[in-house]
Amino acid sequence: MKAMKQIFSSASKGLQISPFLLDLDNFQSSLGLPSGQTRGFTIESYFSQVNYNYDQKYYFSASVRTDGSSRFVNNKWGTFGSIGASWIASNEDFLRNNKVLSYLKFKSSYGVTGDQAGVGFFPGYNTFNGGNLAGGITLAPGAIGNPDITWETTKQFQFGAEMSFGRYLDVNLDYYRKFTDNLIFDRFVGPSQGISSITVNDGELINSGLEFDITGHLINKKDFTLDLSFNGEIVNNEIATMPLDPATGLPQVLTPNGRYGRSAGRSIFDFYMREWAGVDPSDGAPMWFQYFDDVNSNGVLDAGEPSSYSDASWVPADAAITNNTGSIVEYQTRVPGANIQKTVTKAYADASTVFANKSAIADVRGAFRLSGQLGDFNFGTQFTYSIGGHAYDAQYAELMQDRFGAVGNNYHKDIANRWRNPGDITDVPLLSDNAIVNGTSTSTRFITSTDFLALNNVNIGYNVPKEYLDRISLKTVNIWLAADNLFNATARQGFFPNTSETGNSGRALFAPITTMTVGVRVKF
């Protein structure tokens, strides 16, 4: 059983007497209402586990657990379990003392797990915010709850192998495939319903991946060792089934979710936004692509051809066909064989929101380490890397924003490249005292590669040889230097995709701090 409770109290005051006192009584003007609240959750769990091994060769394990969570109203309890088996083949007679393959183990497991995180504390209840109006209480509608929300379940299959080749190479490989249904997520609704989203269980998601960890003991001598290890993961994420739209009773074809779009067969991290088309050299205006169905195949957008007009988005010519999401994605499924072309537009609203065919998920990411020892010196390094992913550099976008001239605004130095005179070829639109504000609105302009190579850690140590220590009656003296975050090579200086889960930048995300520490450890 576990319980968590958070108690908040806050008051804000100004008009200080002494600049040195932090007590509330030192401040003589209230800046807002004091407030306080309590919130928390409880979880009750029962579990059991069985482990069995036969002759150090065959291992079996099984577990079952049941959990109840206060976060859910109608369906609090979920039952989950797993079974696993492994086989140490190198302990079999036919491999025992094999010179090449010194260790070999296979392992596999299957399990069902539950997740309740990310739903807040009271997702099952409609909540009300109390207030005081002319001396009477008021109860204003707050969050909309869903009493049926319950555990998200994931069925996970795993297979892996661990092997060592002689004394020189260790290889670990793991493959997994997770199938999640009853996905907990916020389903957006048209805000005319008076709410913007409701938390539900629906939809199916597949995550699969391959993880590898390879260590080579390159040099292994008494006074000199050198190890190189290299690990990484290759991840795939795919929506198997989209949630139902209760208003139509059918699975949703597409749901935009911030900068991403969700659609069956795609990842939840596929960018979905307007496509940047650069800057018009004649007037410095930002441009985007507008896709359209070139019905008469003349290569240009004619009046009446379906497109992403702000006043009628992707309405099929045939009135019998509906496009519920008003998106190109659904249009193409409803109107097969549509002749989709694109043209540039300076009207952001008319530009088409499309899948950018870029994902936040990297092709591969991981770390490698080089460590070793030479005489009385030892050293270790750790690098991390990521290749093939993309993120939205929102902080850069903010710094490129035209906020009514320079008052109160900082710019990125790239603003110096802005369009100024007809004929200027640049990717940075003009500054127009905000007459054109959409240049920095969400578009593929700010999708940036998350490829990076970072040196996370370096440490070097030196043990003063014993022959010197004996003379001064010390047991050990160890001098060391450790340095963290020495460099971080990314697509843009100041953009650190490794500081957030999606890689996207924004305010209040801080660059990794570079630190260096020198130390001496002495034992008497």
Added chain:
Amino acid sequence: MNKIFKYGLLSALAVTMVSCGDDFLEKPANQGSASLTSAQLEDASVVDPEVGDALMGGVYSLTFTTQTGGTTGHDDFGHKSYDIFSDMLSSDLALSQSVYGWYRASITELQATTDFTFADNRQVWRYYYRIVRGCNEVIDGLGGMDVVPESDANKYVMGQAKALRAHSYYYLTQFYQKSYDASEEILPIYTSALDLNGPKVAASVIYDLMEADLTDAISLLDGFTRANKTQINKTVAQGIYAYVLGARGTDYAKAYTMAKAAMTGGYNLMSSAEVTGGFNNVNTSGWMWGVDLNEEIGLGLVSWWGQMDFYSYSYPAFGDSKSIDAGLFDAIPANDFRKAQFNVSPTTATHLMPLNKFFDSDRTRYGTSQIVKADYVYMRVAEMHLLAAEFAAFSNNDGQARTELKALVSQRVPDASYIDGLSGQQLKNEIYLQTRIELWGEGKSYLAMKRNKATTVRGSNHLSFVGEPIPYNDERMTFEIPEGEIQFNPFISTQNN
């Protein structure tokens, strides 16, 4: 005290029940501060009208709560936010100097109203539909819109909910349709909080619902004595109905009757002294509907006062000058008491700002406190006089129109007899001008512009479109259905005309 006692009891029962059952997993939801559930409240409202009252009060509280438009913007503070939007759209409220950028590109440069990706489109839509849903929850809790509650207390709650729902739909029709066109499909309609996203329906359907709601409300609120001026009583419902009928424009005789009926609540027109007295006290006799803001409500910079008043902790005090359109100011006669509402200081940032119309009672620049204590006005009886005059003129009943108009204007200028010489279009023009002057900065000018099918020309003290005539039905004068509605509501994929 009675309400507090009853609520205290309700919470205590819930907690006791849990501790008896010792149900570990029920504890957080019952002990947390934000734990009152709809089920508890709906059950309770059937037997306890105080709960229905508190729920209705909650919906009223949303009308002046920040972020109700779904943004964290400092222009998002409930109904009065949209009074500023509409006053700026009408051009009567000029942004004369902009330091912080609020309203500038989106509203005063009319960018949002032609680009559905601008957040302001969603903010207006989100806010009024939030109120509709809030009202629907109250109505559902009383058994649904077709039920006439048995107790008087519940009748009054039902009446208020229906009237406020109509009020929100009214603003949606104004902001999202150029002018009344019965068959144009303009808005989705929701009459219960259980309703899911639906398609746009014809304007006539929305107007029919507003009329039915207001007819019911006027009947249900008969005999209701309100506890405070934030509650809608019968005359306020009649006032809303007058606006709705005026916008529909199909029955000016009935509209006139409504405006006249709404005057009968014992209100007095604000005197010549009161109109330069700050507009900060809900107890002013000329106010029909408003909110008594105070320390318990605790609004600050993010409020109508924070955006409009030089004498509050506010944007105008720090250089975001919002002033009367210079052309409209020039149209106010020199001997009109209302001319003095505006500061004349041509070389300064405060030129034509309403320094003597709207002000916090302490009258200290930047405010004496960051907490707003000046009140909100939602409706005044002067509006009813002007509406009655307008509707009489639209009914070609010039004599009646002159009488109604004179009742107001005679309290603003030394001699209102010039009105006797007006008729026809001249008279209508004068009524419209008086509406713009009398109600400047109160969120009524845009509504009047639409009723009068007027064109405004921005004066010299605007930052954009100076001298450009903008007609009421210009594409830039109505908001766009927000992008999110088109994306997430499966039944809507087109803008209105």
